Amino acid sequence: MADYRQMWTDLGMDLEKHDQLCAVLPEAFGGIYLSQENRPEGMGFFDFVVSEIHGVRPAELIEHQKQGGKVFGTFCVYVPDEVIFAAGAIATGLCGGSQFWVPGGEKVLPANTCPLIKASVGARLDRTCPFFRIADMFIGETTCDGKKKAWEILNQDVPVYVMDLPQMKRAKDVAAWEDEIRLLIAKVEEFTGSKVAPEALSDAIKLINNKRAALARLYKTRQSSPVPISGKDALLVSQIAFYDDPARNATMVNKLCDELEQRIVDGKGVFPADAPRIMITGTPMAIPNWKLHHIVESSGAPVVVEESCTGVRYFEHQVDESQTTLEGQVKALAERYMQINCACFTPNPGRIEDILRLAREYRVDGVIDYNLQFCNLYTTESYLVQQALKEAGIPYLRLETDYSEQDFEQLRTRVGAFLEMLGK
Numbered sequence: 001m002a003d004y005r006q007m008w009t010d011l012g013m014d015l016e017k018h019d020q021l022c023a024v025l026p027e028a029f030g031g032i033y034l035s036q037e038n039r040p041e042g043m044g045f046f047d048f049v050v051s052e053i054h055g056v057r058p059a060e061l062i063e064h065q066k067q068g069g070k071v072f073g074t075f076c077v078y079v080p081d082e083v084i085f086a087a088g089a090i091a092t093g094l095c096g097g098s099q100f101w102v103p104g105g106e107k108v109l110p111a112n113t114c115p116l117i118k119a120s121v122g123a124r125l126d127r128t129c130p131f132f133r134i135a136d137m138f139i140g141e142t143t144c145d146g147k148k149k150a151w152e153i154l155n156q157d158v159p160v161y162v163m164d165l166p167q168m169k170r171a172k173d174v175a176a177w178e179d180e181i182r183l184l185i186a187k188v189e190e191f192t193g194s195k196v197a198p199e200a201l202s203d204a205i206k207l208i209n210n211k212r213a214a215l216a217r218l219y220k221t222r223q224s225s226p227v228p229i230s231g232k233d234a235l236l237v238s239q240i241a242f243y244d245d246p247a248r249n250a251t252m253v254n255k256l257c258d259e260l261e262q263r264i265v266d267g268k269g270v271f272p273a274d275a276p277r278i279m280i281t282g283t284p285m286a287i288p289n290w291k292l293h294h295i296v297e298s299s300g301a302p303v304v305v306e307e308s309c310t311g312v313r314y315f316e317h318q319v320d321e322s323q324t325t326l327e328g329q330v331k332a333l334a335e336r337y338m339q340i341n342c343a344c345f346t347p348n349p350g351r352i353e354d355i356l357r358l359a360r361e362y363r364v365d366g367v368i369d370y371n372l373q374f375c376n377l378y379t380t381e382s383y384l385v386q387q388a389l390k391e392a393g394i395p396y397l398r399l400e401t402d403y404s405e406q407d408f409e410q411l412r413t414r415v416g417a418f419l420e421m422l423g424k
């Protein structure tokens, strides 16, 4: 990585501690990613992004701030990035995916809190992630109890604006989400000093739709057999999409897709065509959480789709681009975002339908239900997921884990037994 020490110092980061993180990441990435055989050349760009993860993009965000722009940090796929970009600001995903940040979170949160929340709070309070330092404002949401309380703690250190996400999907709830989007527009306008005009919002809707379309195209290639890209690589692309520039991201993902589509024509894959095809469903995997994909794929089975927020929930469904008034656009945004099926909703039959549909579309042989420890929502919903898969005759394995490596071998054994049971 180039020398960004001055930038990190200016951001008030704890350099000594941050050095520890910088020391372990390249080795972890090398072992998990660069050791894969037959990777698409197009992954070179994404490898570069990881190698400069705390450098290039943070420097771009700081440059944007120098020009008078604002940066908003988000933690959930319900938050409409379109509004932020329409105000000339930048949205960047902030969820923490490393065990490195967990102890920092545990200083202020109960230990029995989900690791994603602990890592996110720790990354900010420990001053070891430039993205958490750069964001001028965080945007939280009322999805789960742990997050709701974490916003109050983070708000002591950085401005946090919270969107009130309804927990049901009746017409009045969609209308309530529309109201929340209007309030977000008002907040973003006040904070940035820029109006969200319909023309700018229309451009932002297209910008984010294009990014979604590129990711959808990438996922489509994974329906092929043999699969032209590993699940690990696809996960990395999805994780990077949360914080890279959306236009550049769409371009680079489309470029990768050109290569993958050619691979499909040539019958070239990264796993044998008869290897068992796995779907992972459940809680999101924020960068650099690659643990389960690594276990599954190093055991010989490709992960071909993720029903998660670092998977299809992030990009399925487009926002209607035909609206030209702010009123119509806000309605279109609310309708699109309320099609996401997170376990924080009750009832949530759409998620079960999605899992069954994806199992067919991606021709999966087995489903691994991945729950982050202490995520009550997804862990409880697992009962219904398992029931539906059993009825459909699709083999199912439920795993609960955290960000540590302690249970790595135990998970590997369980995954190995599951793959063996698939008998392929």
Ligand code: BJ8
Pocket: 075, 076, 077, 078, 114, 115, 116, 117, 143, 144, 145, 146, 147, 283, 284, 309, 340, 342, 343, 344, 372, 374, 375, 376, 377, 378
């Ligand atoms: S839409 S999944 S990104 S809330 S933080 S709920 S793992 S206990 S992240 Fe999420 Fe939005 Fe839903 Fe997706 Fe559980 Fe942890 Fe809460 Fe989590």
